[in-house]
Amino acid sequence: MSGSESAIRLLIDKYERLVIHMIARVVPDNMDREELCQDVFVKVVDKLGSFHFDSKLSTWIATIAYRVAVNFAKKKKLEMVDLDGVAFKVGDTLDMTEREDSKQFILKLVDQLPVNYKTVLTLFYLDGFSYPEIVEVTGMPEGTVKNYIHRARLKLKKIVEEQAGKEVALL
């Protein structure tokens, strides 16, 4: 263990961002996030012997993080339904001239997306995974992955346009 301890620390250094992305986008509470990130790395080290370089290490670690996040979401009964079933809480009108506020507005909408949409968007935009890699991580068909990304973007765009329109009307 002492010899591999430094290797474990290096592994965490290299892949913590990837694990944080997946966990933090799905899990709302910081304490749960910390605990789940720990679970992910414990599982990664435990199962490292079964990793045979069939895929990239990052894809393999993302798969473990994805399963941990999704299992947590199921346990806590977080939103797993389809996009059409979500009633988005939009809040205040959107001022498009304030770039940072607009981004925060969109991120609040992203938080309300169903878990499977959030995970796919995170892998695609934050981690730069390709479609085949996302298929490997999530086990979803490629068509579903593309569809989720397309529909989520469309939904976000529609809400932002509506809110930005309201702001213009108020002026």
Next chain:
Amino acid sequence: MTKQIEQLIDEALKTEPSFKLGGNFKDRVVLVLRKKEKSNQRKLYFLMALGMLVIFGFGYGTISYFLPSLFESFSGLKNMSDQIIPLAVLIGVMVIIIQYLDKKLIKNRMLQT
């Protein structure tokens, strides 16, 4: 306007979550792994001891069955083989089955999650 919104959506989706791991995160992971390693070692030693006990019990039972004359001079040992050793063998086999099921059903399921 539409292009501006699309750019904003792209930027927002590429924004890093503000959450950061605690300063001692790596230490905690290493600690959990150390504890796990120790627990696995203890289990292994226990199983090895149990295995030796089962082998001894099986050997003793077999000898006392096929060569009863060998133990006739040790009447105390013979009584032991009649009562305690079969029980020890039975308990040993049950513990091994439980350990096997624990590994197959529970741990494998945990690893899949």
